[in-house]
Amino acid sequence: GMKLSKSGEKMSDMSGLRSIMEDVATSTAAGAADWLNLSIGNPAQIKEVVDTWRDLTATVVAEDFSLTSSRYGPSRGMPALVDEIVAYFNTRYGWGITADNVAVGPGSQMLFFIATALFAGEVTDGSFQRVVLPMTPDYPGYLGLSMDPDGVTGIAPKIELTGDRSFQYAFDFEALERCPEIGMLLLSSPSNPTGRSIDGDELARLIDVARRRDVPLIVDHAYGTPFPRVAASRVAPQWDENLINCFTLSKAGLPAERIGFAIGPSRYIRAMVSFMANSVLHAPQLMQLVAARALSSGLLDRLASSVISPFYRARRLYAERLLADLLPDSIDWRLHAGEGGMFCWLWIDHDWFDDMALYRLMKTKKVFVVPGRHFFGKPMSTTSEAPHAKRCFRISLTADEHVIAEGVARIAEGLLELRHSA
Numbered sequence: 001g002m003k004l005s006k007s008g009e010k011m012s013d014m015s016g017l018r019s020i021m022e023d024v025a026t027s028t029a030a031g032a033a034d035w036l037n038l039s040i041g042n043p044a045q046i047k048e049v050v051d052t053w054r055d056l057t058a059t060v061v062a063e064d065f066s067l068t069s070s071r072y073g074p075s076r077g078m079p080a081l082v083d084e085i086v087a088y089f090n091t092r093y094g095w096g097i098t099a100d101n102v103a104v105g106p107g108s109q110m111l112f113f114i115a116t117a118l119f120a121g122e123v124t125d126g127s128f129q130r131v132v133l134p135m136t137p138d139y140p141g142y143l144g145l146s147m148d149p150d151g152v153t154g155i156a157p158k159i160e161l162t163g164d165r166s167f168q169y170a171f172d173f174e175a176l177e178r179c180p181e182i183g184m185l186l187l188s189s190p191s192n193p194t195g196r197s198i199d200g201d202e203l204a205r206l207i208d209v210a211r212r213r214d215v216p217l218i219v220d221h222a223y224g225t226p227f228p229r230v231a232a233s234r235v236a237p238q239w240d241e242n243l244i245n246c247f248t249l250s251k252a253g254l255p256a257e258r259i260g261f262a263i264g265p266s267r268y269i270r271a272m273v274s275f276m277a278n279s280v281l282h283a284p285q286l287m288q289l290v291a292a293r294a295l296s297s298g299l300l301d302r303l304a305s306s307v308i309s310p311f312y313r314a315r316r317l318y319a320e321r322l323l324a325d326l327l328p329d330s331i332d333w334r335l336h337a338g339e340g341g342m343f344c345w346l347w348i349d350h351d352w353f354d355d356m357a358l359y360r361l362m363k364t365k366k367v368f369v370v371p372g373r374h375f376f377g378k379p380m381s382t383t384s385e386a387p388h389a390k391r392c393f394r395i396s397l398t399a400d401e402h403v404i405a406e407g408v409a410r411i412a413e414g415l416l417e418l419r420h421s422a
């Protein structure tokens, strides 16, 4: 056998969403083309986006390969990219940052992992602190970040009905204020799964909580502004002494190349860069040079505003029409309100509905959806909202339109069958 450490036990466990992702991978690999996969987190294959990255990468390989070949680089990131990031954000938002405020990493997931390792767990004074997600549901990738089984928790949302078929979540700031042992606040905005973006007031209130607790607030802009603009942001990224902003090229078309970066106060960023030096050394360098050119040339901005943003806005409208046309009128289904975004987040407000039962039933119909409970984690406040976590599911909008249409048609059948068998 093997003797695992406590954190080894935690990190080698494949439960929850990770096991479902494995399930999806093995099923779709073996069963070839007949599966309708509405569970993937890959960005859509948009021809213009693919071509742009291919051409830019070819140029960098041709012109700059010698700059990275046979050399390690700085853990903060290559100066060519760090300087571009500094110039880009100072020009756009007037922040006045320097290289001390930037850490490039191999994907933003690793940056969240690093921040979690730095700010969550047992503290040297013997106390304990956690990553707190100020509003669940949020990205399931946050829930596995901590090496401590109890290291991540979330605050259940308030629910507002916004129309016959729509709803939206709101922050429960009172519950957040009561939450003990906060070591770091983390949220995606626009959010995976809902596409919901925080507004200026909400950001100010979250920053205020972070300041009073003397902890960092991390805002994950993976889908937002200034790039990739998969979903609409209601507020521009801000600078604050308790705020770390994270950005990534993944949803702009380079998920596999692992390039993300954090911008924040130097006291946080310095610690993150040291952690990088101690763990992964640094992010891939060739793609850092590609990222630097995409920023300096305005290419990334152009892709975001004239290709990616319109693509997802149109996709979302297409999906909204499909859901309205195909889901049974007699079922109380609701879609989280939003503009653009990679996903539709659905709430089936009936006692007979169970997200895992839908997942299993849809598998028999060769459709993959993502059960909602994995986006809620272990809630801090077990309020009356608790059943809500099992009455939601996510579908992805990145597959081809005919795949989404057939998938939604089969989901409609599945819902009727679930109700019938209840």
Ligand code: PLP
Residues within 6 Å of the ligand: 041, 106, 107, 108, 109, 110, 139, 141, 188, 191, 192, 220, 222, 247, 248, 249, 250, 255, 258, 259, 260
């Ligand atoms: N943040 C959110 C909200 C995501 O949904 C994802 C991927 O699905 C990531 C971060 C991962 O980003 P990266 O590829 O930069 O690690």
